[in-house]
Amino acid sequence: MSLTAARDRLLALPHLALGALPTPVDEAPRLRDAIGMGARLVIKRDDALPFGFGGNKVRKLGLVAARAQRDGVDTLITCGGVQSNHCRATAATAARLGMACHIVANGTPPDRLTGNALLDALLGAHVHYVAQRTDRNPAMDALAGRLRAEGRTPLVIPLGASTPLGGLGLALGIGEVVRQGIVPDYIIHATSSGGTQAGLIAGCALFEVPTRIIGISADDTVDEIRHVVTSICHGMEGLLELPAGALGAESRFEADDAFIGEGYGIPTEASREAQALAARTEAIFLDHWYTAKAMAGLIAYARAGRFKDGQTVMFWHTGGQVGLFA
Known part of the structure; x- marks a missing residue:
């Protein structure tokens, strides 16, 4: 199958409109100037999806x-x-569709519900706690x-809905950006x-755009991420008959x-600076777990002269601002 035929197959996939699309693409001139960046800086606002407090997971779901x-x-x-x-986006999806939702969460049950944990409870999700990340998949399978056995019809959605089908929600997002008239040189x-x-x-492959996609890791090594990303892409090729x-x-x-610092969700000096700059220049809110570290990467690249005048750099805001209230 050609890329054109695969693109048509992608566009024909059944899709629930859980959020108002397209999300905005906002210019960020004050942030660009604050970090001494000559290239154009725009922000893809998946944080602005109205459904369930938004974020990139809404596209996947x-x-x-x-x-x-x-x-x-x-x-x-x-x-x-x-x-x-x-998990919060999945609980919101289940509530919208009249389904039950069960969440297997690694960690200690909080004394007081805040942030996403509070929203999970409000949405009616059943939360089952396990000690470690490695306990999650066995617990989901057992559940x-x-x-x-009780006569229900459950679907196990892996971590992050990061399956070939779920990931294609972001492929559709690239088509959305193209229709908005923007072909970035970089997406961070x-x-x-x-x-x-x-x-x-x-x-980028399906819509035939040359944009470089650079992922700033929140937790795992480059080699670990490469293995997962390439595996998911191979699964997408199967779904699209490529x-x-x-x-x-x-x-x-x-x-x-290079921007993980001491670990997942632990702020770094660079991520704190990124968080403050984004808020004080563009009223954009970034979370400690993901987006502040990604923006820290973008800022470091800009200061190192990686982006050239005349280029367009897009920061894909994947949401997560609820975490500020955790």
Whole structure:
């Protein structure tokens, strides 16, 4: 199948309109000037999606939930940290569709619900706590088995909805940007479970744009992210009936793990600066877990002269501002 035919197949996938699309693309001239950047700086505002406090996961869940509805699913099961944006978006999706939602969260039950954990409870999600990240998948599988034995029809959604189908929500996002009349030279974004980066890479291939996609890691090493992203892209090729390697994931993949600091969700001096600059110049709010570290990467690149005058750099804001209230 050609890329054109695969693009048509992508556009024909069943999709639930969970949020108002397209999201805005905002110019960021004051932030650009504050960091001494000569290139044009724009921000893709997935944080502004109105559904369930928004974020990139809404794009993924639009495709995943459409298939779940088609398959008669009545319960969504997923996993993440106690303050997971993805879990909150999944709980919101389940509530909208009249489904039950079960969340397997690694960490200690909080004494007081705040941020995403508070929203999970308000949305009616059932939260099951496990000690470590490695406990999440076995717990989800066991829970799904128990629910099936009770006559339910559950769907297990992996971490971040980072599956080939979910990631294609971000491929559709690239088409959206093209229709908005922008072809960036770079897209900088936060990367972790890999679905967003895989989708953006796939979208650039399918819509035939030369944009470089650079993921700034929130937690994992570049090699770990590369493995996950390329695997998801290969799965997308299968869904779209493309030959192996047609999306060019191996050659298009770029990531940077230099901005993680001491670990996931732990602020760094650079991420605190990025958070303050974005708020004070553009009234853009970034979270400690993902977007502040991604913006720290963009700022470091700008100060190092990586972006040239006349280029367009897009920061893909993946949401997560609820985490500021955790």
